[in-house]
Amino acid sequence: xxxxxxxLSLSLRGEQSDVAVITLNRATKRNALNDGLILAxxxxxxxxxxxxxxxxxxxxxxxxxxxxxxxxLSERDAGEGVLHSRMWHAALxxxxxxxxxxxxxxxxxxxxxxxxxxxxxxxxxxxxSTFYALPEGTRGIFVGGGGSVRVPKLIGAAxxxxxxxxxxxxxxxxxxxxxxxxxxxxxxxALDKAIELATRIATNAPLTNxxxxxxxxxxxxxxxxxxxxTEALMASIxxxxxxxxxxxxxxxxxxxxxxxxx
Ligand code: 1HE
Numbered sequence: 370x371x372x373x374x375x376x377l378s379l380s381l382r383g384e385q386s387d388v389a390v391i392t393l394n395r396a397t398k399r400n401a402l403n404d405g406l407i408l409a410x411x412x413x414x415x416x417x418x419x420x421x422x423x424x425x426x427x428x429x430x431x432x433x434x435x436x437x438x439x440x441x442l443s444e445r446d447a448g449e450g451v452l453h454s455r456m457w458h459a460a461l462x463x464x465x466x467x468x469x470x471x472x473x474x475x476x477x478x479x480x481x482x483x484x485x486x487x488x489x490x491x492x493x494x495x496x497x498s499t500f501y502a503l504p505e506g507t508r509g510i511f512v513g514g515g516g517s518v519r520v521p522k523l524i525g526a527a528x529x530x531x532x533x534x535x536x537x538x539x540x541x542x543x544x545x546x547x548x549x550x551x552x553x554x555x556x557x558x559a560l561d562k563a564i565e566l567a568t569r570i571a572t573n574a575p576l577t578n579x580x581x582x583x584x585x586x587x588x589x590x591x592x593x594x595x596x597x598x599t600e601a602l603m604a605s606i607x608x609x610x611x612x613x614x615x616x617x618x619x620x621x622x623x624x625x626x627x628x629x630x631x
Contacts, residue, residue: 374409382564386420387571389469390564396430402482403438404456410486411460414467422571422578425563426464426490427474428483436481436504437514454513457482461489461515465586470570470578474563475499475550484549485514488523491582492566495550496559499541506533523548574612 372379376395382388391413393400402410417424428434445453464471464486473490480502487493503520505512512520512533520529524547531537545553554562570578584603588596607613619625 372409372413374405376403376406377409377413379413381418381420383568383571385571386418387422388564388567389417389421389424390560391424391426393426393428393434396428396432398438399432399435399478400428400430400483401435401438402486403441404453406438407457407460411463414463417468421469422573422575423469423567424467424471425474425560425567426471426486427560427563428476430477431498432477432483433473433475433479433499434483434486435478436483436485439508442510450513457485457514461486465489465491465519466583470567470582472563472567472570474559476556476559478502479549481505481512482514482516484520485512485516487549488519489515492552492563493550494552494554494559494563494566495541495544496554497541497556499544499550499559500538501532501544501549502536502538503529503532504536507536574607574610574616576607576610576613580607 376393378392378394380390380392382390391410393402393406395401395406414424470492471490472492472494473487475487475493475495476498477500479487479495479499481504484501484503503512503516505516511517517529528547532539539547539549541550541553544550552562552566580603584599588599588603591599608617616625
């Protein structure tokens with residue numbers, strides 16, 4: 370199913386249509402993100418079907434995403450540049466602070482704005498063909514899609530600065546090692562693994578997923594005293610939901626899975 374933009378498709382998986390797979394569909398341009406595609410990403414996350422409880426983003430072709438469509442960059446003045454960056458912020462906020470957890474399925478190039486998009490997701494699964502870079506540094510520009518806020522949270526400001534100062538490219542193994550991805554899988558299997566994870570996430574209590582998407586990142590940025598207070602409120606709200614009570618009762622009655630060694 371295409372969205373309002375043929376460069377972005379949406380398909381629903383699972384018996385309950387609870388997993389949405391959102392695919393960048395602009396392989397001839399290596400899924401470079403033009404304004405239309407950024408707005409389509411915003412729209413799709415603002416209008417996910419009610420059945421959806423987790424989402425996956427992937428890219429068609431040999432690469433996840435080549436970042437900003439550089440052909441649209443040339444004629445912007447400073448004021449237009451600010452508005453353009455703010456448009457990316459608004460769209461990627463819809464991914465990061467949207468209704469459901471989002472898993473990125475990465476392969477090939479995850480560069481520039483492609484890494485900014487990936488870092489707005491909640492989990493990143495990379496296959497062995499993945500490579501990461503921030504070529505903004507060598508193109509004479511700066512990140513503008515939230516990268517300076519989100520990427521340091523994954524790998525630290527020093528590593529991000531190195532990527533931009535020197536054009537350093539991380540391969541899939543080193544990317545997982547430094548925290549750009551949480552899962553490293555054989556080439557060609559990132560989408561399957563991401564769907565497997567999203568399918569599992571979709572079975573969580575909705576309020577737990579909501580807390581992980583909306584409360585955890587805010588708590589992590591609060592002073593510890595405020596964070597502990599917010600945590601207490603969120604914990605109390607989550608555990609008072611009937612679904613939480615039923616799940617805990619099921620465990621106590623021996624009807625729910627134990628934690629098992631990985
Ligand atoms: C593009 C773009 C693009 C490819 N904008 N058109 N991002 C970059 O600086 C990365 C630029 N791209 C690359 O380094 C390479 O294309 C890749 C490593 C991603 C892929 O290489 P390859 O050999 O598979 O493909 P290609 O032959 O380089 O590209 C195929 C076509 O896609 C070609 O167009 P064609 O008309 O000649 O066929 C390329 O021009 C086009 N293409 N990438 C426009 N990015 C909110 S701020 C974010 C700031 C940034 O993201 S800056 C970083 C931009």
